[in-house]
Amino acid sequence: MIVAKKVGLSYPDGTEALKTFDFHIEKGELVFITGPSGSGKTSLLKLILGMEFPTHGSFEVLGESIQSDNTEKIQMIRRSMGPVFQEFRLLEGRTVLENVMLGMRFLDLPLHTIKNYAIQSIERVGLGHKLKHTVDRLSWGECQRVSIARAVARKPVLIIADEPTGNLDKENAINILELLTSFTDTDTTVIITTHATHLIEDFHNGVFIKMNAGDMQIERRI
């Protein structure tokens, strides 16, 4: 799924965002990336999403090498992913259904299938009764659920959630984490970054990556 061999990332200003590391993540695994702000969590996600490219080493995502700025290849890889953003990135003025359908409109799927997938995923995140509501009228927790619905509706092989609990109270945050981790049941790999380590204390299975100033410690719990 994701294979990193002696990968490092430095920015043009000389900042070493990620010190040389190796890891591999398998299909259906649950991955938590933790660490304080500026520890390199976002840089690692940017590598996976093809927003940054490794300064050195070999980095493969979904069997494709992420080495250079190949727009078409990156677009293709991203279409197999389901990104969930901390700031939701929902389109204001549009309904829940429209927002979820947006992530699938450019896929090779007929419109009725897109709509069915969207409705199914909205129902799965518990917002079936708010299909036609505009996202502007939703609470933060609901917006995050819409964002998750948009990510999972297109049945990705990899879900990437960047601080999905960042703006939520504890109860909502745990609900969101439980929702996200439930997708590993369908062999989907789920990667979640969070600085709130107390929220993941109850999770005992998966890959736990602790980031600190560009260094990473990887622990695999079974």
Next chain:
Amino acid sequence: MSKFIKNGGYFFREIKTIFMLNKTSSILSLVSLTMIFFILMLTVSGWWMSNTWMGLISDEAEISVYYVSGLNPYAFDELQEDIEKIDGVNGLSHIEASEAYDDMEKILGGDAKVLESFTENPFDPYFELSFDFENRLNIVKELNETKNVSFVRDNQDVLDQLENIIDFIEIIGIVVGLSVSISTFIITSHIIREGIHSNREHIRTLRLLGAPTWFINFPFVTEGILITGFSAFVSGLIFTIFSGRLSNAFEGTVQFLPALDMSSMTLVLWVSVTALALLLGMISSAFGLKLVSKKK
């Protein structure tokens, strides 16, 4: 193609949203583009009218060739043959002095009484030539060198002035045409860039979701095409009304200039400018997108 059809409703809503996000700017751009295309139509129609008039005038242009009096029949026939041999002369007719008198009487109308003050016919017989307008300078030169020709009248000054006016209008047309193209290009590119700027988060989200470039760009390019196309259409509508009124007002104002049928020209101009606007809209939108994507 199926993806375009499938997403028709989405694209339509996006175009509307992009327009509404920059409502004031978009409306002002529409108005300025409409005025720009209207100026282009005025210029092209002015050029067309002057060219058509020049064509009509040159078709009717004649050269009068006067010859020395008292020519014997042999010399008269020889003169006629010499004139007919000149390259560019299409026809030749001999006007008797009495015919010249009658023609002048018709031209003067009510003022023809002045001719009665002459005891004898003051007009001389002459040859009237129809000719190729492009060869007129050479024809006049050869006529002046022809034996027994006493005087050649060709209205050269008037025709030269008309031609100068047409050349001037043509230059104005080229300058205005270029200005219009550049202005349209800049305005449309600017609208597209503004639209992209206002929708940058939306575009970023689509990119992160793996949307292909055509899917992201399509609403912006379409908006550019629609704005320029609609502006050209409206300017064509205004021009049609304007040219109809202008044509009515002009009819009979200048006697030697015939009234022109502007309806066919107006339609051709309307369609051509709209097509040009659509093309400019497409190119400038693509350019606007390229500028923005280079920055990212």
